[in-house]
Amino acid sequence: MSTERDSIGIGLLGAGVVGGGVARILREKADIYARQIGCPLELKRVLVRDVAKQRDVEIAPSLLTTDPSAVLDDPSIQMVIEVMGGEEPAFAYLKRALTAGKFVVTGNKEVMAKHGGELLRLAREHNVDLLYEASVGGGIPIIAPLKRDLLANDILSVTAIINGTTNYILTAMSKGGGSFADALAKAQELGFAEPDPTNDIEGIDAAYKLCILATLSFHADIMPADVYREGITKLDARDFEYAREMGYALKLLAIARRRGDGDGVGDGIELRVHPALVPQDQLLANVDGVLNAVEIEGDLMSRVLFQGPGAGSLPTTSAVVGDALDAAVSISNNVYWPHSFRRESGVKPLPIDQCQSRYYLRIRVVDEPGVLARIAGKLADGNISIASVIQKELDGARGGGEGNAEIVIMTHEALEADIQRALGDIRALAGVAAVEQMIRVRP
């Protein structure tokens, strides 16, 4: 089935940190890869914004172009690697590449989250593959296992730490005890957070990645609008202290979870990105710094965890070039591997109101008789039972606002709608100064 071939032509869209890494590794490991594939991979063209820009990686000037057609319309280019990021023009370029019958490798989470379904259908129509391992979890193989190795399973849940910036910040707050603002500033200083960190700290990046994982796991096109999202900006050093005291770590989790058996009320898929308490004895609680981890639960395999570097030039290059080698085997052997593209009907994203969790509540109160009883009463009215309570006096430094005591409550599992209603009632109680925090516990 093997065909003699001089080389496989590659076009690269983007020559930033990852693109530069890809170009360098394709050059440095050219001999090994050629032995592996049976013919050399040849980088033919690199699309950049500015040909004259100084680059860390040496790319022959003759390869650089600012004209996308020089890559997308060149018939000697059989594979396009897109590492420019952002929705446009990347999405338009990927459509053109697939329509032209080129294999595509991308690390673009935003495009895959928003348009993955369309691009994958386009790839099938043109008998080529669209590979996107680098879009989630950097160097961790997670897309391929979900696509193929775990296919015997019904996936029950995905629980993931998939944003290195926020995990770095939360780890720093947990170990150093400082404020969110301090930890963010430190992360920016070290290059772990962008000058505008919104995408990371508001959970937008994690939500894109969750869409990609959930789409594969539940065989439905899950879109960013389906994901409930809450960032890490409101976490306080006190929450880390209380969490530790109760045996938990605080992480930004991306969760997709099947609920019910498909025919009852409340059946569907929970999809949410928010800070969460994780029991300290679970591996996810010990994934620190810029590491990522994805835990997949299936009906057969139970829980499998994948952990590793979620970002960085070399780990991302590892995923991109791994996909490129996969595509090269297809091209070199004239085989198109028809990945399963099953879409199940009736997979319904659940709004956050219908999600279930245990809840951590931190409430500032006036230290007077009966406050705790009234709060407990409102929870009981909402059918929410209490697992544990800590009440502490606030010292001067902490008691800046109204109220001089703090009550921390851990509930048993409850419906989000019930909790929200109860919190509304609690806010209106005499002696309650503020409901200062509500954090979900990982399911």
Added chain:
Amino acid sequence: MSTERDSIGIGLLGAGVVGGGVARILREKADIYARQIGCPLELKRVLVRDVAKQRDVEIAPSLLTTDPSAVLDDPSIQMVIEVMGGEEPAFAYLKRALTAGKFVVTGNKEVMAKHGGELLRLAREHNVDLLYEASVGGGIPIIAPLKRDLLANDILSVTAIINGTTNYILTAMSKGGGSFADALAKAQELGFAEPDPTNDIEGIDAAYKLCILATLSFHADIMPADVYREGITKLDARDFEYAREMGYALKLLAIARRRGDGDGVGDGIELRVHPALVPQDQLLANVDGVLNAVEIEGDLMSRVLFQGPGAGSLPTTSAVVGDALDAAVSISNNVYWPHSFRRESGVKPLPIDQCQSRYYLRIRVVDEPGVLARIAGKLADGNISIASVIQKELDGARGGGEGNAEIVIMTHEALEADIQRALGDIRALAGVAAVEQMIRVRP
């Protein structure tokens, strides 16, 4: 490229715990899998030793046979799934199946460790695939990622907990403080250890799995004889106490590690299975009970960890059926996926003498002036430097033998040959009753 096909015929060799699970899942999920593949998977024949035997899983009696030819010579069977285990007759059957042009799925670590190279070559000759995800790590996808997703990397090391029985025993000893014999008895009682536990507790099973991982990682046919092997039977409750005191957990590790740059003295691959000290802050130290974990280090991706259930009917079924679905896509689409089968020359397994580690030494001495100095002197003579020392008096219960004090030494990295020579010298010293323990630290 898709061909209309009525069904894909499957022959099953073995109907034990895993075989029964495979038969059951193929039946229960028949509709889902048919949608996935585009045509049904049909279990046609099941080879068993005793047709009349009572089974947990209902298999139609007409499918059962004791005649291997009824499976291996049936042209309507395109895929053979082997879950009988053991070297023979499994190896002979697999050769026959591949030679007959059937796709093969196996979970047989012994056959793959001893004859994987031959079987994979046979598969290539006949344009079929041989898949063996279930041979290592139960439900954890690890073979496929090594074969494909991590291919852009030069693999530097594999460090794995890949035997659930020993990990269960070591976890019990660590948490309960009991003896090896007690923990083994408990494991046998719970069904986590076989009546004859030799294969597990002597590291034979782990060495088979390491051969499979190292063969894929280093592109060389690594054989069981290449692996240094030491079981867990000599570990004492005291070693767990000292380990904890020094910040380590005690695990049975399977290690394959590239040394040097390929042209110096001492270059090659370290291959070893032995108890090892693992720093408590590493994820591997926290993989407890019957869980398995494999850590892979690559030049691009740095360290990625895969963790999950290493055994059990359902997780193993997950891996076997996942491979079967993969093979079914190939069969159904008439595509043979030519996996890279690169073999590098000059990959040299290193004997244990040439391996490097830090070492934990526990030495029983007579508590008299100068003993520690003499021991330290012998280590210095061997160019071994000491990282830390604990010396304790032995109480009556512990001081049963000669000598009434115990010295525990942690060395810096040293060559195994140097340590062995130094230990020989130390044993001969006045005041030294016995070198009671030597445990390597994970590299």
